[in-house]
Amino acid sequence: MTILLLGSGGREHAFAWKMIQSPLCDTLYVAPGNAGTASIATNVAISPTDFDAIKSLVLDKKIDMVVVGPEDPLVKGVFDFFKNDDQLAHIPVIGPSKIGAQLEGSKEFAKEFLVKHNIPTAAYDSFTAETVEEGCAFLSTLKPPFVLKADGLAAGKGVLIIQDLAEAQEELRNMLVGQKFGAASSKVVIEEFLDGIELSCFVLTDGKSYKILPTAKDYKRIGEGDTGLNTGGMGAVSPVPYVDAVLMEKIETRIVKPTIEGFQKDGIEYKGFVFIGLINVNNEPIVIEYNVRMGDPETEVVIPRLKTDLVELFLAVSNEKLDQISLEVDERSATTVMLVSGGYPEDFEKGKVMTGFDTITDSIVFHAGTKLEGNDVVTNGGRVMAITSYGATFPEALAKSYKNIEKIHFDKMNFRKDIGNDLL
Ligand code: AMP
Numbered sequence: 255m256t257i258l259l260l261g262s263g264g265r266e267h268a269f270a271w272k273m274i275q276s277p278l279c280d281t282l283y284v285a286p287g288n289a290g291t292a293s294i295a296t297n298v299a300i301s302p303t304d305f306d307a308i309k310s311l312v313l314d315k316k317i318d319m320v321v322v323g324p325e326d327p328l329v330k331g332v333f334d335f336f337k338n339d340d341q342l343a344h345i346p347v348i349g350p351s352k353i354g355a356q357l358e359g360s361k362e363f364a365k366e367f368l369v370k371h372n373i374p375t376a377a378y379d380s381f382t383a384e385t386v387e388e389g390c391a392f393l394s395t396l397k398p399p400f401v402l403k404a405d406g407l408a409a410g411k412g413v414l415i416i417q418d419l420a421e422a423q424e425e426l427r428n429m430l431v432g433q434k435f436g437a438a439s440s441k442v443v444i445e446e447f448l449d450g451i452e453l454s455c456f457v458l459t460d461g462k463s464y465k466i467l468p469t470a471k472d473y474k475r476i477g478e479g480d481t482g483l484n485t486g487g488m489g490a491v492s493p494v495p496y497v498d499a500v501l502m503e504k505i506e507t508r509i510v511k512p513t514i515e516g517f518q519k520d521g522i523e524y525k526g527f528v529f530i531g532l533i534n535v536n537n538e539p540i541v542i543e544y545n546v547r548m549g550d551p552e553t554e555v556v557i558p559r560l561k562t563d564l565v566e567l568f569l570a571v572s573n574e575k576l577d578q579i580s581l582e583v584d585e586r587s588a589t590t591v592m593l594v595s596g597g598y599p600e601d602f603e604k605g606k607v608m609t610g611f612d613t614i615t616d617s618i619v620f621h622a623g624t625k626l627e628g629n630d631v632v633t634n635g636g637r638v639m640a641i642t643s644y645g646a647t648f649p650e651a652l653a654k655s656y657k658n659i660e661k662i663h664f665d666k667m668n669f670r671k672d673i674g675n676d677l678l
């Protein structure tokens with residue numbers, strides 16, 4: 255098969271790394287990819303949201319399947335674009351339909367879906383500029399901290415958690431009237447604060463049956479001890495030691511099953527990943543968000559633990575035969591540590607020459623924000639490279655990642671030295 259993968263992060267390098275191991279994958283294109291995907295596949299300089307350019311490429315290269323990494327093209331409807339085009343309709347796209355992608359594209363849509371299908375989630379109400387004063391009054395009926403969520407995609411920045419009532423009311427006005435997050439905050443969901451431990455559940459579905467993938471925890475803050483600004487993710491560990499069989503059973507029966515059944519009841523076509531963000535409150539898992547893609551950097555630890563052929567899984571997803579495949583998972587732990595540009599997640603410089611990563615043999619180097627410049631690999635983003643290792647235990651895996659990071663150099667390189675410490 256000839257496959258096209260959309261995206262350019264560490265998640266996409268991990269997908270590419272796994273897909274080219276499949277005997278079913280003859281040729282892999284990545285649009286736009288990074289220096290890592292360029293070393294194992296063919297990069298094409300096309301944006302994942304430029305559907306017309308994607309169509310030309312798919313017809314030109316006789317692509318047999320499209321795998322979508324990030325949420326943007328899904329929310330913009332790449333699945334429907336293929337389905338509604340006579341020349342493309344027969345080509346499977348791995349990812350949900352446009353309406354399914356609204357689970358990530360609109361917080362209000364997600365909340366309505368959760369409530370309708372009796373899936374546990376925080377109590378909420380939603381407001382617009384017209385109802386901003388009602389929103390302020392609603393806030394005064396809640397206990398702090400206050401959780402304000404921009405309805406639309408806001409590059410991971412659209413959620414505010416605020417202690418002070420007056421400040422929360424001011425931020426609500428900023429979001430709704432002041433357009434703090436542009437059109438994304440023309441509607442705001444106000445939600446009950448949940449106090450507990452966060453965890454994520456990753457599911458692959460063909461819309462009828464599903465496979466629950468290995469658990470993973472990411473580290474979102476830039477600073478050690480989970481301090482400082484939010485990032486896309488600074489590292490990850492799989493499996494998550496505190497997720498036991500009892501909790502997993504609750505997650506499956508109360509959340510995963512009703513979610514997939516909800517797709518069927520609502521006629522939502524969904525052939526792809528569902529990434530469910532949960533908070534575990536006194537051993538009761540409660541949904542805080544859906545994402546319609548895999549997590550990054552969670553993919554860099556989940557995919558290396560999959561023994562099953564990923565292309566075979568994607569084919570089964572497109573043929574609605576996922577129930578006929580058994581998922582095999584590596585018993586070992588996998589950990590990843592993200593190397594980032596100095597200054598990230600605020601301003602940072604790009605174009606720093608990277609050395610040493612190509613001497614590493616006992617970790618997997620997944621590129622994120624990198625590109626080729628002549629013969630050099632240079633930095634090209636905030637999150638630059640994820641160093642993934644296996645171990646009998648996660649501390650053993652982490653020790654390997656940290657040892658290998660010492661070999662890697664680029665100007666102003668930064669990374670968290672405490673990944674996994676909270677799990678010890
Ligand atoms: P979201 O984009 O919905 O995942 O929210 C971003 C982050 O805000 C989450 O990872 C949580 O840390 C936090 N968060 C979101 N919703 C809640 C909630 N209802 N209670 C407590 N924390 C929350």
Ligand code: GLY
Nearest residue numbers: 472487549550551
């Ligand atoms: N690591 C969190 C995310 O991908 O959204």
